[in-house]
Amino acid sequence: MGINSRRVPFLPHNLEVLQRKVPSLFPDSDTLLLQHTFYPFFAAFLSDVNRDELRSRMIVYRQGEKYATVLIPPIISKDVRYCTQCITEDEERFGEVYIHRSHQIGSIDVCHKHRCVLISQCPECEVSLGQLYGTIFLGSTHCPNGHELSGTIDTLHQDEIMQLKLRISKDVYQILNGEIKIGDLFYIYNLLAREMGYQHPDGRYMNQKFHEKFLQRYSPRTLEELGLIPDLLEKRSALQIFSEKNAIRNPIVHMLVLDWLIGGYGQLHKYESAHKKTPIPFGNGPWPCINKVCAKYAQNVITSNKQHYCYSTKRIRGRFLCKHCKMEYRSSCVDGQLEFDFATVKVVEYGPLWHEQLVIEYNKGKSMNNIAASLGANRSTIKKYLLLYMGKKVNQEHPLTKGSLNWIHKLYLTYDQTQSINETSILLHTSKSVVTRYINEREKYEKEILPAMKEAAVTSEVEVEPRAKLMELLERFPGLSRSDLRKIMGSKILSKLMKEEGNGLENILPLTDHPFKSPLWEEEDTKLMLVIKEVCQQLYKNPPNKQIKRYTILNLLSTKDKARIIRYSEKLPRSTNMLDQYLESTEHYQLRMIPHTVALHKKHYGNTTLPMILSSCRYKNCSQQVQLSIQEYLRSKEL
Ligand SMILES: [Zn+2]
Ligand SMILES: [Zn+2]
Ligand SMILES: [Zn+2]
Structure with missing residues (x-):
C-alpha cells in the first residue's frame, strides 16, 4: 500500500517555500506552478490582471491572504478521483500511481483517454481513495483494503452529456499540460462576439439574444450535470463571457460557450489563425510607446487598446496606454481604413514620469526649445504645464505683485538668465508683450x-x-x-x-504721453472722397469681369482708408456717398458683360443663342431690357 508522499498542493499559496525545500525536484516556482497545480486551467480564462494576481498569490505567501482560491470558483472535486485504466498504465510505466490533475475537475468525471467514468471509492468495499485536503492517497492500483482497482471499468453511457464531458475533459487535459496555447482569449472573444452576432458595432453586447441561444443549446439538465445553476448567466450574459473585465471565472462556463460556438476550446487557435487577416481597428498591434522619456520609447510595447465608436464623427476611437510610463494617447480610424495611422495620434495624458522629467529639465535651467525637444512635445504644451507647475510653486512662495519693484527686478534678472522673452513671461506669470515693453524701456x-x-x-x-x-x-x-x-x-x-x-x-505734471489725436473728420472726409472718386474712375475704365461691389472698391484703398470707411462710415458721409454712387447695379453689370459672355460661349460651344445665355447663372431672371440688349447684340454679330 504505497502512499504517494510527494504530493504538491494543487492550489498552494506558498510555492516558493516548497520550491526552496526541494530544489532538486522543482527547478523554479513557475515550473512547479505550471506542471503541478491547477493554475494553467484557471489562468486560461482569467483577465491579464487576475491571472497575474493568481500567480503571485500561489507563489508568494502573503499575510492575511491564506488562499489563492479566492480568485477561482470551488470546482475541484473534494474526493480525489482516479481512472482505473490510467492508474494501471502509471504503475506499469513508473511503478507507482499518480493523481491526474485533469481528473479532478468537479463535474467532468470522465477520462477522455479511456472514455470511462472516474472513481473515488473502491467499487468492492467503498473505501475512500483520498480527499483533496487529506493526507492519504493511492500509491498503487490497490485500494487501502487491498482490492485490485485496475480494470474495473464503469461502462460509460455514450449519451450527449457524456460526449460533451469527454470533449471538455480532453480540453482540460490539454490546457493543464500546455498542449494548447492561446495568445489572448479575450481578443479572440472580441472577434467571436462580433462575428457570431452578439455584439453591436459600438461594443455593446446583445445579452438577451445570447442568453436565449445559450439556453436553447444547453438544457437545464445538462447544465446541472455540469455543476452549473441554469440561471447562472441570466443577466448581462454575453458580457459575463466576452468582456475581459466582467468575465466570470468558472472555466466550465467558458468551455460550454466555446463548445457551442466553435466546437470547443481546442478550436480556438484554429479560429484565431483563420481570423488573423480580418482587419480590426488599429490592426493587431502591438503599438509603440511615444513617450520620449520612457525606457520603452518607440518600442512596440502596448499590446491592447480600448475602442469605442464615435457616432458624431463616424470614427472608431482607440486609446493606448503604455504600462511602463502611463502615457496614454488616442488615435482614430474610419471603417474603410482600419490601419493604425500615426498622423491621428494625440496624447491624452503624459503620465507622471514625463511630468517629473519636465520639472527636472526646467530646474536645470534648460531653454523652452530644449525641453520641448527632449520631451517630444511642442512649446505651447511645455508652456502650459510649466505654467501649471509654476502656478503651484508661486502660490507656495507668496507671489510678487505684478509691476512692483521686486517684480520688475526679478523680470530683468530672469531675462538676463534666459535671454528669452517667452520664458521670462512664463516665469513672471505675465504676457510676452508686457515683458517686451519692460525690456525696451529697460x-x-x-x-x-x-x-x-x-x-x-x-x-x-x-x-x-x-x-x-x-x-x-x-x-x-x-x-x-x-x-x-x-x-x-x-x-x-x-x-x-x-x-x-x-x-x-x-x-x-509732465504732459500725457500719448495725447489722443482726434482727426478733423470733415477735412479727412473730403480728402478721402476725392481718393475714392479717383480710384473708381480708374476702375471703371478697366472693369473686372465681376460685378463691382463695395469690397471691390474698398480693396483698392489703402489699409488705413479701408479701415476708416468700415469703422467710421457715419463720420465720413461724403466718402461713403461717393462709394455708393460707384457701386454697380446688376443690370449694368449684365449689360456690360454681354460681349464677353457671347465670346466665351462661342469659344466653348461653337455658337450661342438667347436661351443659352439666359440659362447661365449670370443672366438668370434678368430684366426685359437686358434680354432685348442681348438679342440686339446677337443680331448685330450675325450681320
Ligand atoms: Zn484513463
Ligand atoms: Zn476496496
Ligand atoms: Zn512608455
Whole structure:
C-alpha cells in the first residue's frame, strides 16, 4: 500500500517555500506552478490582471491572504478521483500511481483517454481513495483494503452529456499540460462576439439574444450535470463571457460557450489563425510607446487598446496606454481604413514620469526649445504645464505683485538668465508683450523709475503725504513721464490728487504721453472722397469681369482708408456717398458683360443663342431690357 508522499498542493499559496525545500525536484516556482497545480486551467480564462494576481498569490505567501482560491470558483472535486485504466498504465510505466490533475475537475468525471467514468471509492468495499485536503492517497492500483482497482471499468453511457464531458475533459487535459496555447482569449472573444452576432458595432453586447441561444443549446439538465445553476448567466450574459473585465471565472462556463460556438476550446487557435487577416481597428498591434522619456520609447510595447465608436464623427476611437510610463494617447480610424495611422495620434495624458522629467529639465535651467525637444512635445504644451507647475510653486512662495519693484527686478534678472522673452513671461506669470515693453524701456527703468520706486517705497513707510511724495519725485527724477509717475504713486492716489488740486497740478505734471489725436473728420472726409472718386474712375475704365461691389472698391484703398470707411462710415458721409454712387447695379453689370459672355460661349460651344445665355447663372431672371440688349447684340454679330 504505497502512499504517494510527494504530493504538491494543487492550489498552494506558498510555492516558493516548497520550491526552496526541494530544489532538486522543482527547478523554479513557475515550473512547479505550471506542471503541478491547477493554475494553467484557471489562468486560461482569467483577465491579464487576475491571472497575474493568481500567480503571485500561489507563489508568494502573503499575510492575511491564506488562499489563492479566492480568485477561482470551488470546482475541484473534494474526493480525489482516479481512472482505473490510467492508474494501471502509471504503475506499469513508473511503478507507482499518480493523481491526474485533469481528473479532478468537479463535474467532468470522465477520462477522455479511456472514455470511462472516474472513481473515488473502491467499487468492492467503498473505501475512500483520498480527499483533496487529506493526507492519504493511492500509491498503487490497490485500494487501502487491498482490492485490485485496475480494470474495473464503469461502462460509460455514450449519451450527449457524456460526449460533451469527454470533449471538455480532453480540453482540460490539454490546457493543464500546455498542449494548447492561446495568445489572448479575450481578443479572440472580441472577434467571436462580433462575428457570431452578439455584439453591436459600438461594443455593446446583445445579452438577451445570447442568453436565449445559450439556453436553447444547453438544457437545464445538462447544465446541472455540469455543476452549473441554469440561471447562472441570466443577466448581462454575453458580457459575463466576452468582456475581459466582467468575465466570470468558472472555466466550465467558458468551455460550454466555446463548445457551442466553435466546437470547443481546442478550436480556438484554429479560429484565431483563420481570423488573423480580418482587419480590426488599429490592426493587431502591438503599438509603440511615444513617450520620449520612457525606457520603452518607440518600442512596440502596448499590446491592447480600448475602442469605442464615435457616432458624431463616424470614427472608431482607440486609446493606448503604455504600462511602463502611463502615457496614454488616442488615435482614430474610419471603417474603410482600419490601419493604425500615426498622423491621428494625440496624447491624452503624459503620465507622471514625463511630468517629473519636465520639472527636472526646467530646474536645470534648460531653454523652452530644449525641453520641448527632449520631451517630444511642442512649446505651447511645455508652456502650459510649466505654467501649471509654476502656478503651484508661486502660490507656495507668496507671489510678487505684478509691476512692483521686486517684480520688475526679478523680470530683468530672469531675462538676463534666459535671454528669452517667452520664458521670462512664463516665469513672471505675465504676457510676452508686457515683458517686451519692460525690456525696451529697460534703460529708463533702471536709471529713473526703479530708483524712484525705491524712494517711494521708503517714503510710504514713513507715511509721507501723497502730494509731498509726488513733489519729491518730480524734483529728484525730472525725466519721469506722467504714466511713470502713475505707476510709482499708484494710479488711484494720483487721480485723487489731480481731482483735488485741479489745474494747478496739471501744469506741474509732465504732459500725457500719448495725447489722443482726434482727426478733423470733415477735412479727412473730403480728402478721402476725392481718393475714392479717383480710384473708381480708374476702375471703371478697366472693369473686372465681376460685378463691382463695395469690397471691390474698398480693396483698392489703402489699409488705413479701408479701415476708416468700415469703422467710421457715419463720420465720413461724403466718402461713403461717393462709394455708393460707384457701386454697380446688376443690370449694368449684365449689360456690360454681354460681349464677353457671347465670346466665351462661342469659344466653348461653337455658337450661342438667347436661351443659352439666359440659362447661365449670370443672366438668370434678368430684366426685359437686358434680354432685348442681348438679342440686339446677337443680331448685330450675325450681320
Ligand atoms: Zn484513463
Ligand atoms: Zn476496496
Ligand atoms: Zn512608455
